[in-house]
Amino acid sequence: MVCTKCGHEVPDGEAYCQFCGFNVSDSSGNEEKAKTNSSKDKLIVIAIIAVFFIIIGIYFIQDAVEKKRRDEEISKATQQVLEETKEIVEDFEKDADEITK
Numbered sequence: 365m366v367c368t369k370c371g372h373e374v375p376d377g378e379a380y381c382q383f384c385g386f387n388v389s390d391s392s393g394n395e396e397k398a399k400t401n402s403s404k405d406k407l408i409v410i411a412i413i414a415v416f417f418i419i420i421g422i423y424f425i426q427d428a429v430e431k432k433r434r435d436e437e438i439s440k441a442t443q444q445v446l447e448e449t450k451e452i453v454e455d456f457e458k459d460a461d462e463i464t465k
């Protein structure tokens with residue numbers, strides 16, 4: 365690695381820079397901490413994106429369910445009207461038969 369204070373090359377495993385005596389292990393520890401923080405930040409961003417997509421997904425599912433429910437209600441109502449119309453037509457045909465007899 366490279367000494368963060370003087371820029372000289374420090375062999376891996378060495379805690380102190382041979383040129384300026386800077387504690388390289390401490391700074392690398394800080395770097396690792398920073399990396400963990402940035403990965404934490406990434407996780408938070410991913411979590412926010414995931415939550416965002418979950419909310420959108422729930423919205424679309426609810427919309428689809430609502431639409432399906434409405435379609436079912438409409439088809440039920442249409443079927444009811446058709447059945448009633450059929451009954452009226454049947455009654456009318458019966459009446460017509462009786463009149464012609």
Ligand SMILES: [Zn+2]
Pocket residue numbers: 367368369370371372381382383384385386
């Ligand atoms: Zn140094």
